[in-house]
Amino acid sequence: MADPAPATENNEARRTQMLRAAAELICERGFSETRISDVAKRAGVSSAVVICYFGARDRLLVDALRYAEDSFYEAAERMLSEVPSVRDRLSLLIRWTCVAEAEDEIPGYWGLWFDLWAQAFRHDDVKVGRAQLDARWRRMIVEAVQSDELGADDAKMFALEFSALLDGLSIQVALEDPEVDSEVAYEIAMRFAERNLNLSDGLTAEVTVPR
Structure with a gap:
C-alpha cells in the first residue's frame, strides 16, 4: 500500500x-x-x-x-463506567453486539466487519488492522469483568471465548438465521457468561445501543 x-x-x-x-x-x-x-x-x-x-x-x-468503532467505544466506555454489576455490564456488551434497535442496524454495521474479514484473509495490512480492532474489543470485555475474584489471566481467557461467541452469534443475527434471532443470541451469550463467571440471576439493565 x-x-x-x-x-x-x-x-x-x-x-x-x-x-x-x-x-x-x-x-x-x-x-x-x-x-x-x-x-x-x-x-x-x-x-x-x-x-x-x-x-x-x-x-x-x-x-x-x-x-465507526471510535464513536461506539466513546459511548460504551462512558456507559459501562456507570454500571457497577458485572452481570449488567455483560448484558450491555451482548445487547450492543447482538440486539438491534432498528431493523437495519446490525446488518449495516456488521457489513463493515464482513468485508474487513474477507479482505484480511488475503491482505496482510488489512489483517493487522483487523487484529488491532479485535484487541480493542477484548480489552473492553476484560475491563468489564476483571475483579478481585477474577484475575487478569482468567479475564483475558474469558474475553477471548466471549468475543468469539459474540462474533458467531452476531453473524447469525445479521444474516437473519431463522433459528438465531436477537433474543436467542442474547440468551445464549448470557447463559455462557453466567456459567463461566458464576453470575447470579438478576435484572439486567434496559439499554440504548450506542452505535
Whole structure:
C-alpha cells in the first residue's frame, strides 16, 4: 500500500468527512462495490485527495471501520463506567453486539466487519488492522469483568471465548438465521457468561445501543 498522508489538526475535519462517506457507502453497497471515486463524490473531494489521505482502498476500509468503532467505544466506555454489576455490564456488551434497535442496524454495521474479514484473509495490512480492532474489543470485555475474584489471566481467557461467541452469534443475527434471532443470541451469550463467571440471576439493565 502507498503511505497515506499523516493525520494533523489541519486535515482532521476533511479526513473525518471521507471516513464517514466511506463507512456509509460500504454499509450500503459492500466493499467490492465501493470505489475510491464513489467515496470522493460523496465526500465532495477529488479521488486524488482520497488517495492522498488513505493511500489505497484497503486502508480506507480499515480506517472507515475504526472511525465507526471510535464513536461506539466513546459511548460504551462512558456507559459501562456507570454500571457497577458485572452481570449488567455483560448484558450491555451482548445487547450492543447482538440486539438491534432498528431493523437495519446490525446488518449495516456488521457489513463493515464482513468485508474487513474477507479482505484480511488475503491482505496482510488489512489483517493487522483487523487484529488491532479485535484487541480493542477484548480489552473492553476484560475491563468489564476483571475483579478481585477474577484475575487478569482468567479475564483475558474469558474475553477471548466471549468475543468469539459474540462474533458467531452476531453473524447469525445479521444474516437473519431463522433459528438465531436477537433474543436467542442474547440468551445464549448470557447463559455462557453466567456459567463461566458464576453470575447470579438478576435484572439486567434496559439499554440504548450506542452505535
